[in-house]
Amino acid sequence: MSLPESAIDIAAAVRSGSCTAADVLERTLQRIADADSRIGAFEDVRADTARAMATAVDTTVASGGDPGPLAGVPIAIKDCIAVAGEPMTCGSRILEGYVSPFDATAIERLKVAGAVMVGRTRCDEFAMGSSTEHCANGSVTNPWAHDRVPGGSSGGSAAAVAAGMVPVALGTDTGGSIRQPAALCGITGFKPSQGRVPRWGQVSFAPSMDQIGPFTRSAADAAAVMQVMAGEDARDATSASTPMDNVCLDGDLKGMRIGIAREHVCDDNHPAVNQAVQSAAEAARALGAEIVDVSLKATDLGIACYYVIGPAEASSNLARFDGVRYGRRADNVTDLTDMYERSRTEGFGAEVRRRIVLGTWVLSAGYYDAYYNRALKVRRLIHDEYAAQFATVDLLLGPTTSAPAFKMGVMADPVSMYLCDRYTVTANIAGICGCSIPFGCAEVDGVTLPVGVQLLGPVLGDATVLRAAHVLQCATEHHLAVPS
């Protein structure tokens, strides 16, 4: 008998006793052993602890207990989310040797739900990057073309799902770090509304924009994971008190108004990207949705706004890595200042240092009003523009990225890399939710590469976005395409 593939099917089969969590896990471990030497998605695979978790699920089923809604589902975890007793480096030398003493809230909830954590995935250092090339532990390749990037910063998680190693992986999204790699790897990636998934145990980069979310093959699986992770947590005062609605997994899109921003379907995009948005619009229309033309002018300011607010918050949050209480301390220091400076300078990579200096500068006396405060005002413009649109449309549809996966090493200058996130950062700035789903492929230099579109929904409209993505996937087959 062949084992089920999707998270929902695995959980149903394990719960009913038609297969065991142990069998599902062994298949996952075998697939990682077969595929990951070419991809490098995993920093660490914890077969022993995973086997213990799978056995516990099987024991609960055998004794007639409830093993949870995600019973036996193997999950990979981005290396900036705390799992008790496991190392966590955030892709940085500064956290060499660190072992987390506690579980993130999302992890705690997934464990209670019966999920099986198989290992940690590589990411750009402190989640700063769009290619997963800037990781102290090594880079990750795109399963569709091994000389191309998987996107970032959650590239390891995206590649692990795209290559079929795991059905679910967790990422984090501060400016597109779930949606962009999902698009470049041809899978589903969901960025929840700000506050939807508690940030407790997620290493802070820019807390007003950071969110944990799932990578999966389908939106239905993403919804199943979100139902477990979402919900208020007293340990995160910024978590949303409004519960997430159950995601209804049937029906069509009748009565739904979906806006397409004319500024986002443009000549700057690869033709296959515009074609994917067009195909998704046609599919949505065939399912009963009304497609309307809208304008999102302020989103053009997104990258400029993001690269003031993000670095400002990062410079403050990364101050905690000082070589005193945890992480790496430089050797043979002469005094306290030397210890701070050398621990941090040796511990952080170039991109992290760049953002810390930029963030410190925009917050410093004389520049605060001209840069930081100005960016916060632009943030309100972007927020208000989305709010005005969501008063007239239910969802927005557009490209996730302007082009498919690029080759490793080609994005040498930071501004080009930053502009990769032009269509994703504004969701984080405004706190809204978004889901990238694959919707076709592009032929580039003789290789077939996936292309993604994103559905954006209003703050706390997570269930609506996931349902629409699911309905589109039920009527199409783009999400079933896998690398050869």
Place this chain on the structure above:
Amino acid sequence: MGHLSIEEIHRVAGLAKLKLTDSEAAALHGDLEAILGHIDTLQSVDLDGIEPMSSPLEHTNRVRPDEPAAALEQSTLLDLAPATEGAFVSVPRVLEGDGG
């Protein structure tokens, strides 16, 4: 016109407790000028009467009940520290002399 000088980069790096070599500062200078050149698009936006928004979340100052709860053990936290002495995290001497 440039936004910040090499000397300014060294000064700001020092505020953030980073110590850059001259060649690192020069490379960073080029990168930051390019980034700030893009960020300058914000300078021409009319923002009269717009209030700054530090977070998209409306709720603020939520507090949880002030009740004792389990916390991590002292020994767990000390185990994470690069250097300890007894029940303390130790760092290089800050004060001159014997320090009492």
